[in-house]
C-alpha cells in the first residue's frame with residue numbers, strides 16, 4: 383500500500399508540474415496575441431483564476447520570458463503594472479541562410495525584428511566557410527555571451543528531411559546538401575539551434591506575427607528564389623512522411639523546358655518565380671541582372687518586357703491555382719517581389735488565377751501578397767519550438 387501511495391503522490395507531482403506549464407504557456411500565448419496586459423486582464427483573457435495567473439506570471443518573470451512595465455496611461459487611480467513579453471531579459475536569434483545573402487538577427491522574446499539588430503553578409507562559397515561566418519556573426523550579435531539566449535532558429539532553402547535530421551538536397555544552394563547547420567552550430571555555440579525549411583519558417587512567421595494569426599488552415603507560397611510551399615492544416619504544418627511535403631515547384635510543366643536545379647527539365651519553379659523573371663530579363667538584355675536590378679528595370683521599362691512578365695504571370699497563376707484547388711485554404715499568402723510585391727502586376731496574376739481555379743475553391747480563399755521576412759520566420763520557428771517543448775497546447 384505504501385508503494386501505491388508513493389506512486390500516487392509522484393504522479394500528482396508530475397501532473398501538477400504539467401498543469402503549471404500548460405497555464406504558463408496559455409498566458410504566454412495570450413500575451414503573444416493581445417500584447418501587454420495587466421494581471422487582471424490576463425485572468426479575463428485566459429479564463430484562469432487570479433491566483434493561478436499570479437503564480438504563472440511569477441514563474442515567467444523568474445525565467446526572463448516576460449517583464450513588468452508601467453502602463454502608458456496612469457491617469458485613472460493606481461493601475462497595476464503591465465506584463466509584456468520580454469524585450470531585454472531574454473534573447474532569441476534567427477539565422478537566414480539564402481542563395482546569395484545570409485542574415486543573423488537577434489531580438490527579445492517579443493519577436494520584434496528590426497534592421498539595427500540585423501547583420502547581413504554574402505553567402506560564403508563553401509559549407510565550412512558558411513559555418514565560420516554564421517558563428518562569428520552570432521557571437522557579435524550577442525556580444526559573445528549566451529547567458530540570455532534561449533535558442534536560435536536557422537532557416538534554409540531546400541529539402542529538410544526531419545527523419546534523417548539533415549538537408550538532403552538544396553537545388554539552389556548545393557553547399558547545404560547532406561548537412562545540418564543547426565546540429566553543427568549547436569556544437570560550436572553550445573546553444574540550442576533549430577533547423578527549419580524556409581517556406582515553413584515564413585508560414586510560422588505569418589501565423590505568429592503576421593496576417594494569419596486567426597487562421598488554422600492557410601497556405602504560403604514563396605516565389606522568390608525557388609518556389610516553396612508551406613501548408614498549415616488544422617493548426618499544424620503539413621509535413622508528409624519525412625517533412626518533404628509541399629515541393630510544388632518541381633512539378634513538370636514543360637517536359638522539354640530548361641534544366642532545373644533539381645536536375646529535371648521544365649519544373650514550375652523555372653517559370654513561375656522572381657528568379658525566373660530575372661533570368662528572362664537578363665537573357666533579353668544580354669547581361670546578368672540581380673533581383674534589385676530587375677526590380678529597377680521593371681519600374682522604368684515594364685512596357686518593353688511584356689512577354690517575359692506575361693510568361694511568369696501565367697505560370698505563377700498556375701502555381702496559385704494548384705494550391706487553392708488541392709488544399710482548400712481559407713487564405714493563401716504569396717511571398718515575392720517582382721509580381722507579388724507590385725500591386726498592379728499582382729492584380730494581373732489574380733485575374734489569371736480566376737481562370738485556372740475551381741470556382742468553389744477560389745470562393746473559399748482570400749489571396750494576399752505578403753512582405754513577411756525570412757528573418758521573422760526564423761524567429762517564429764524558434765519561438766514555436768520553445769513554447770511547444772515547454773508544454774502542450776490546450777487551445
Ligand SMILES: [Zn+2]
Pocket residue numbers: 631632642643644645646649651
Ligand atoms: Zn526542379
